[in-house]
Amino acid sequence: MPTTDSYADIRRRTRDICAKFPNAYWRALDLEREYPYEFVTALTESKLLASLIPREYGGLGWTLTEASIVMEEINRSGGHSAACHAQMYTMSALLNHGSQEQMSAYLPGIANGTIRLQAFSITEDAGSDTTRIVSTAEKVGDEYVINGKKTWTSRIDQSDLLFALVRTSPRNEKEKTKGLTLFLIDLRQVRVEQPDALEVTKVRTMFNYATNQVTYKRLRVPASAVVGEVGEGFRYVLDGWNAERILLSAEAIGDGYWFIDKATEYAKEREVFGRAIGTNQGVQFPIAEAYMKIRAADLMRYKAADLFSAGEKCGAEANMAKLLSGDASWESANVCLNTFGGYGFVAEYDVERKFRETRMYQVAPINNNLVKSFVATKVLGLPRSY
Known part of the structure; x- marks a missing residue:
């Protein structure tokens, strides 16, 4: 299992790249719904998008746990991993079920960026x-x-x-x-x-x-x-689905931390009635509650990722991580928007952009109601509802 130091290095490497693409970059792309080619190219050249590709094919040979940290840090920086996360979770189907010819033909090119x-x-x-x-x-x-x-x-x-x-x-x-x-x-x-x-x-x-x-x-x-x-083929995509749920859980966690950081900073600086609004418990408590839920969901994300990386069954944990992290990020988004008040709807503050982005985790990559059905029937043994 990776050490805390290796996690810190992954976070630093990812943050260094993300720092070159600040909120203004993503805000400009959002206006026209443009694809972030420059950002994806930088990630590819850094090898971070080849996290899950084995070293013998030119990748980093990391576990899903480590790869999830890359996704988290992208979203925590204010970016949006949806532009590139598929290259991560599609690896499961190719690595676990692809032929030697397919892996030899494609993996080296995917790792070095000549194949997308x-x-x-x-x-x-x-x-x-x-x-x-x-x-x-x-x-x-x-x-x-x-x-x-x-x-x-x-x-x-x-x-x-x-x-x-x-x-x-x-x-x-x-x-x-x-x-x-x-x-x-x-x-x-x-x-x-x-x-x-x-x-x-x-x-x-x-x-x-x-x-x-x-x-x-x-x-x-x-x-x-x-x-x-x-x-x-259905059985093969299941591997990818569990990886997808875990990686997108990490993205939601990254969003949640971004919202908490923004709300906390703003609550310290914004003064109304002669004092910082963060002085008021009505502002403090929602931020603190949202933060605790993000931290709790983060634990399930790591549990699911570690099980997947160890080759153990993780369907329940992957689904629960997806639901818990998505709910926590959505609560953090609402708390952040409430903290900013009217300014939260102004594009230059980036809250409304991230607010729209993090709403997705309620319905994708799987609807939360299906997650509840999965847990009810597969974990608790209740009768199937569909």
Whole structure:
């Protein structure tokens, strides 16, 4: 397990990069919902985005615990990890289930920044009911032909590779998770050889998530693009989902600390009725309560990350970390906005921008109600509700 000193070094390395991209940088991008290319490039060159890639492929060979600290520090600096977090959690599917040929072909380039992997294409109109995916891949000779539509595929324009989960056999009510296959698609070849096979429609969202709707129109991919076994893709993305929940928990924790830091600083400086507003317990107590909830959620984040890093089951802890950290960051956001009062709605203070960003953790990467259902049925043994 990493030492406290190694954590401190990771935090310092991340903060040094983030310091070059202050709040004004993110504020300017937010106006036009622009992608932070310069920031992602700096992170890539620092190797921090290659945290989970083994050293033999040019990465840092870190654990998820250490990688989560990078995500936390980005958000705590005032930045937004959504621009690059997918490159972290997609590693699980590739490292655990990819072929040696796939890893050798792609991991060194991802580590050194010549290959970008930020796009994961899963969600359809069925939403969280992933077993009802209807996009298909049909085997034709040595290729698969993919057809269908995905409602949320982020950063496809910023990626060279794309993970796509599609159906290769009809849905079976007795084995609902079977029949889905995970493909690792080289977009560089697609853009040259099949430019009309992907229809990408940008989706403007409440904050910059660089997301899109993607329609697959007889996209041909080689059989070598299959990750693991045909029909077992659902099981493979579960690894990525647990990593995703933990990494985004760390992001929410980073947001929470950012809000607490901003609220505390402002409460010390802002004077009304002849004294600092932080003198009033009505201002103090909400900040203190929110801070304690962030600290408590942080413990679950580390527990989940440590279990994942040790190769142990962590589904319950990953889900609980996601819910607790998301709730804590949202409370911190509201406390911060209340502390700033009217100024909290003014763009130059950055509170309203981060307020919009941290709201996402209530519904993504999994809705909080589904987390509660998971804990109720999988942990407590209550009857299934869906």
